[in-house]
Structure formats: structure tokens, C-alpha cells
Amino acid sequence: MCAMTTLGDLEKARRKNDLKTALARIGRKYLVMSGKGGVGKTTVAVNLAAALASGGARVGLLDIDLHGPSVATALGLTEALKTDGDDKLIPALSECGLKVVTIQGLLTGRDEAVIWRGPKKVNAIKQFFSEVAWGELDYLIIDSPPGTGDEPMTALQTMPDLRPLMVTSGHRLSINDVAKAFSFLRTMERPAFGLVDNQSWYVCPRCEEETDIYDRQAAEKLAARENVPLLATLPMDLAAARSAEEGRPLTWSAPDHPFSRKVFDLAKRI
Numbered sequence: 001m002c003a004m005t006t007l008g009d010l011e012k013a014r015r016k017n018d019l020k021t022a023l024a025r026i027g028r029k030y031l032v033m034s035g036k037g038g039v040g041k042t043t044v045a046v047n048l049a050a051a052l053a054s055g056g057a058r059v060g061l062l063d064i065d066l067h068g069p070s071v072a073t074a075l076g077l078t079e080a081l082k083t084d085g086d087d088k089l090i091p092a093l094s095e096c097g098l099k100v101v102t103i104q105g106l107l108t109g110r111d112e113a114v115i116w117r118g119p120k121k122v123n124a125i126k127q128f129f130s131e132v133a134w135g136e137l138d139y140l141i142i143d144s145p146p147g148t149g150d151e152p153m154t155a156l157q158t159m160p161d162l163r164p165l166m167v168t169s170g171h172r173l174s175i176n177d178v179a180k181a182f183s184f185l186r187t188m189e190r191p192a193f194g195l196v197d198n199q200s201w202y203v204c205p206r207c208e209e210e211t212d213i214y215d216r217q218a219a220e221k222l223a224a225r226e227n228v229p230l231l232a233t234l235p236m237d238l239a240a241a242r243s244a245e246e247g248r249p250l251t252w253s254a255p256d257h258p259f260s261r262k263v264f265d266l267a268k269r270i
């Protein structure tokens, strides 16, 4: 039987090659993830990417939350993504040269939903690497949906050097689900790079008094149990919330704010 090379094979080989070339031009890659929804993955990813970019690094921010993309809103981006002469997607350019790609930039309206299952999602995520003109980057920060489904799994399988950055809050529901996400990483033999605690305590904007909302030691205990460093503990902060509502990360709008300083410290640790 003679082996035949089909057009499909050629296209697959081209994509594989494009993927390899694109990934080789990207420095450190981080997957911001959590077993739990709403704990602040997007807030951490966006503020961290913004902090790194304002320090002069070449940074890409990729949103692989296909069903609930938030990065465009968090950065006030509304434009549709365009393609270049090679048919590659051109990332949207935010402040400080931050390059941003999100599925939202490919949808026709703000409320349009992505109704995809497994294989389609896997392909879409792979194309975010092979079919995007990322260029040379020092950092790629990836914001993922909650849980351990197709999206984080595909990203981890596509990039052997992708470092998982886990986000939790101090409440039991989060700690329990994040422990499951650590177990997922163990099964994938991809140890977490570190843990970030978000919104376990509150700083009063008037008197700066700190109030514990949840167990403030819970993340520290989880980090010790999982043998990963606790890289940052970010409070629930009114300014951070307002700045997200306004579509500009606090690390840009108020870099000297205590919340921003904590994110800049996190940026130094990665």
C-alpha cells in the first residue's frame, strides 16, 4: 500500500510547524487557573500582565475562557480582531504595548455566545498559538475559565513549558475546589508554579483597617500542603473593583496603590 499525503496532512503539518515557531518566540508562559469560579483569575491575569508590560517587558495576554471571556471588558477593548497578510490574527494592542487576544474579538456582538464542545474548543485554543501573530514576547499570560476542563488541559498539553499559577480565595468552597485543581495538575505531571490568594480579607478605603472575610491562613495552609509557594496575598479592594469596572487595571491607573504594589511584587517573583 502506498502512503498518500493528503491536503489535510499538509495543513496539519503546516499548523504544527507554525505552532512550534510561534511558541519558540515566546519567553515565560503562565496559565492563571483555579478550580473555582469568581475567585479573581481575570483580575490577577490582567493586573499582572499590565504590571509586566508597564515595566518594559513584551507581554501577551491570552483569554482562553471561551464561554465567559472577561479580558476585553477588563481592559476596555471593543474592537474586532483583524488578520494580517498571512491570515494570522493580529492581537489587539492595549497600553504599554500589551498584546491581547480573546475570543470576544472574534464575536459579532457583546452578547454572542460560543456554543462549542470538546474538539472545537481544543482546535480553537491551539489556533490561538499557531494562527496568531504574537511575535517575540518576554511573557505570555493566559487567563482560563474555572475548573479543569478542555481549556486548561489543552493549553498545558500544547505548551510543555507553561507554568500554572493557581488562584484561590480563603473560603472553604474555593479551597476544596482548588485542591482538586492541584490534583489535576499532579495527574498531568505539571506542578503548579505557585498560589495566589485573592479576596480573603478587606482593606477599608477610609481607615485602612484590615478585616478578615475568610480564613486568612487557609491559602497558606493549602500552599504548604501542596508544597508550592504562596506568591501573593491580594486583599479585596474597592479601588481594584472600581478600576475593573472602568476597564483599566489598577496597576496602570494607580501603580502606587497598595494593591498594585502587591501585584508588582508578584510580577517580580515570576
Ligand SMILES: Nc1ncnc2c1ncn2[C@@H]1O[C@H](COP(=O)(O)OP(=O)(O)OP(=O)(O)O)[C@@H](O)[C@H]1O
Residues within 6 Å of the ligand: 034, 036, 037, 038, 039, 040, 041, 042, 043, 044, 065, 068, 070, 144, 145, 146, 198, 199, 234, 235, 236, 237, 238, 240, 241, 244, 245
Ligand atoms: N482583589 C479584588 N478586590 C476587589 N474586587 C475584586 C478582586 N478580585 C476580583 N474582584 C472582582 O470580582 C469579580 C470577579 O473577579 P474575576 O472576574 O477576576 O474572577 P474570575 O475568577 O476570573 O471569574 P470567572 O471564574 O468567572 O472567570 C470582578 O468583578 C472583579 O473586579
Ligand SMILES: [Mg+2]
Residues within 6 Å of the ligand: 041, 042, 043, 065, 070, 143, 144, 145
Ligand atoms: Mg475570569
